[in-house]
Amino acid sequence: MQEKVEAQPILSMNSVEVLYDNVMLAIKGVSVQVPQGEMIALLGSNGAGKSTTLKAISGLLKAERGRVSRGEIKFEGTDITGMLAQNRVDMGICHVIEGRRVFEHLTPDENLTAAAPTGMSRSDLNAEKEKIYNYFPRLAERRNSLSGYLSGGEQQMLAIGRALVTQPKLLMLDEPSLGLAPFLVAEIFGILQKINQDEGMSVLLVEQNALAALEIVSEGYLIENGRVVMNGTAEALKSNSDIQEFYLGGGEGTDFHNVKHYSRRKRWLS
Amino acid sequence: MDWIFLSELAINGALTGLLYSLFAIGLVLIYKASSVPNLAQGGLTMVGAYVVLALSHDAGLPLWLAIPLAAVIMFGLGFGIERVALRRLAGRPVVMILMMTLGLDIFLRGTTLAIWGGTSRSMELGVSYEPFFLGDIFVSRIHLVGAGVAISLFVAFMLFFRSRTGIKLRAIADDYMASWSVGISVERGVGLSWALASVVAVAAGVIWGEIQGVDQALSLLLLKGLTVAVLGGLDSILGAVVAGIILGIIENVGADFLDPLVGGGSRELIVAAVLILTVMIRPHGLFGRHDIERV
Numbered sequence: 306m307q308e309k310v311e312a313q314p315i316l317s318m319n320s321v322e323v324l325y326d327n328v329m330l331a332i333k334g335v336s337v338q339v340p341q342g343e344m345i346a347l348l349g350s351n352g353a354g355k356s357t358t359l360k361a362i363s364g365l366l367k368a369e370r371g372r373v374s375r376g377e378i379k380f381e382g383t384d385i386t387g388m389l390a391q392n393r394v395d396m397g398i399c400h401v402i403e404g405r406r407v408f409e410h411l412t413p414d415e416n417l418t419a420a421a422p423t424g425m426s427r428s429d430l431n432a433e434k435e436k437i438y439n440y441f442p443r444l445a446e447r448r449n450s451l452s453g454y455l456s457g458g459e460q461q462m463l464a465i466g467r468a469l470v471t472q473p474k475l476l477m478l479d480e481p482s483l484g485l486a487p488f489l490v491a492e493i494f495g496i497l498q499k500i501n502q503d504e505g506m507s508v509l510l511v512e513q514n515a516l517a518a519l520e521i522v523s524e525g526y527l528i529e530n531g532r533v534v535m536n537g538t539a540e541a542l543k544s545n546s547d548i549q550e551f552y553l554g555g556g557e558g559t560d561f562h563n564v565k566h567y568s569r570r571k572r573w574l575s
Numbered sequence: 576m577d578w579i580f581l582s583e584l585a586i587n588g589a590l591t592g593l594l595y596s597l598f599a600i601g602l603v604l605i606y607k608a609s610s611v612p613n614l615a616q617g618g619l620t621m622v623g624a625y626v627v628l629a630l631s632h633d634a635g636l637p638l639w640l641a642i643p644l645a646a647v648i649m650f651g652l653g654f655g656i657e658r659v660a661l662r663r664l665a666g667r668p669v670v671m672i673l674m675m676t677l678g679l680d681i682f683l684r685g686t687t688l689a690i691w692g693g694t695s696r697s698m699e700l701g702v703s704y705e706p707f708f709l710g711d712i713f714v715s716r717i718h719l720v721g722a723g724v725a726i727s728l729f730v731a732f733m734l735f736f737r738s739r740t741g742i743k744l745r746a747i748a749d750d751y752m753a754s755w756s757v758g759i760s761v762e763r764g765v766g767l768s769w770a771l772a773s774v775v776a777v778a779a780g781v782i783w784g785e786i787q788g789v790d791q792a793l794s795l796l797l798l799k800g801l802t803v804a805v806l807g808g809l810d811s812i813l814g815a816v817v818a819g820i821i822l823g824i825i826e827n828v829g830a831d832f833l834d835p836l837v838g839g840g841s842r843e844l845i846v847a848a849v850l851i852l853t854v855m856i857r858p859h860g861l862f863g864r865h866d867i868e869r870v
């Protein structure tokens with residue numbers, strides 16, 4: 306290591322609270338750091354607040370009548386907490402939202418065109434498309450058919466490709482593995498890892514599928530009831546017995562002591 | 576059967592139908608970019624006609640200048656409507672936005688009535704009313720001009736929706752949230768669609784104003800325009816053109832058969848029947864996009 310200064314994280318989120326409709330407190334002081342060029346996972350069960358965390362970062366909260374009521378979010382050192390979603394995309398944050406929402410009545414090619422930044426020249430856009438079709442050869446084959454008729458895996462690839470057109474420095478993905486066969490999850494995660502390595506793009510990955518996610522990220526956060534309850538390297542999380550118990554499907558048998566310890570801590574935290 | 580007479584009915588019906596298309600293209604533009612049927616298009620068309628009159632007859636500008644100027648003003652008005660009335664509704668249920676467009680229509684009608692009164696004024700485009708014959712068939716020149724305008728707009732918008740901006744508008748209609756997520760300005764896109772529809776409203780207002788005079792009745796074009804747009808498929812420009820021609824022919828030929836039987840007024844019935852049957856039998860119209868359901 307020859308860095309003189311401590312590298313600044315590309316994203317840092319400090320004690321962020323989010324309110325929906327001015328009453329519903331969905332996350333209660335979440336702090337997450339994404340170091341430059343790293344892949345980070347955000348794990349947790351249904352309703353934990355994972356999607357809300359991503360929306361707070363991408364600015365999509367506003368569309369759902371949510372707002373950040375406390376804390377701050379910094380991207381490359383700039384406070385982006387109150388910024389419009391489109392300005393954040395311009396800065397290099399792109400959020401692949403939950404449920405592979407491709408533009409169904411557009412072709413994959415048009416989906417990519419729709420996401421092109423306003424200043425991008427036609428030749429740059431074409432080069433960008435070719436690069437994306439190289440990452441996802443399945444999309445290239447179906448580039449001119451209606452996106453609504455693509456398979457679930459192809460739609461997820463398209464949603465990721467569409468996000469890549471915006472030239473993100475930080476790519477955030479909300480449960481890209483949802484409803485996909487294990488081999489497809491492996492394929493998509495493999496491509497994400499490749500993009501991360503080739504282009505140094507930082508990735509924040511939200512997953513319920515902790516097993517798959519912890520294979521490709523360097524670090525993970527566990528969110529429960531709107532709070533971060535655990536944070537560590539992927540190795541540490543994988544070997545943590547609580548994580549094994551609840552998110553990795555058993556692990557080394559049931560350790561009753563650990564379960565009790567876990568629920569006790571949960572009560573203490575909430 | 577008199578074939579010449581029948582084809583005269585059909586051709587004039589088709590030309591009138593293209594004028595319905597001219598109106599309906601405005602509806603389709605907004606639907607294509609926001610999935611909202613714009614009930615204020617009739618009001619906008621009337622305002623478009625009044626603005627042309629204000630610039631030409633009242634301010635004394637020549638028509639060739641007044642019409643483009645009115646188009647520019649209406650373009651701005653379209654953006655303004657999005658900014659003031661629609662922005663806060665983005666992402667809300669479509670029925671709320673629909674009610675807002677209805678409110679806008681009432682507002683526009685009230686405003687024009689207050690400013691320009693209720694008496695009918697003429698557009699005086701200067702298109703000749705000399706008979707014009709296509710072979711043996713008599714057609715009206717103003718209808719030919721209007722049909723030409725409709726077809727030019729059709730071609731222009733077909734090209735537009737293949738351009739990058741046009742694709743972004745179609746993306747917005749598909750999914751607001753996904754559009755925001757890739758940095759598309761949904762607000763500006765919806766504003767642009769209203770602006771373009773307002774320019775179409777000037778074209779429709781000038782042609783229809785020449786045909787039937789400029790007064791409150793212009794806003795009633797909404798009923799036929801909506802029928803054409805629904806029959807065509809609401810989000811299809813091609814659909815609006817084809818459906819306009821079809822409705823125009825059915826209406827003209829049908830009325831000729833039915834009017835003697837029912838003693839007049841069958842045109843309205845034919846239009847109503849087309850709208851009701853379309854919604855019952857083919858809710859996506861002739862060319863409309865379907866909701867995609869994969870199994």
Ligand SMILES: Nc1ncnc2c1ncn2[C@@H]1O[C@H](COP(=O)(O)OP(=O)(O)OP(=O)(O)O)[C@@H](O)[C@H]1O
Pocket residue numbers: 325326329330331349350351352353354355356357358369370371403513
């Ligand atoms: N638009 C909204 N309005 C009100 N409450 C919301 C809204 N979206 C989410 N919530 C609430 O906020 C909490 C966190 O939701 P969030 O969608 O962030 O969870 P999640 O971790 O992404 O869950 P899942 O894994 O099911 O997607 C939940 O209690 C949810 O009911």
Ligand SMILES: [Mg+2]
Pocket residue numbers: 355356357403479
């Ligand atoms: Mg979620």
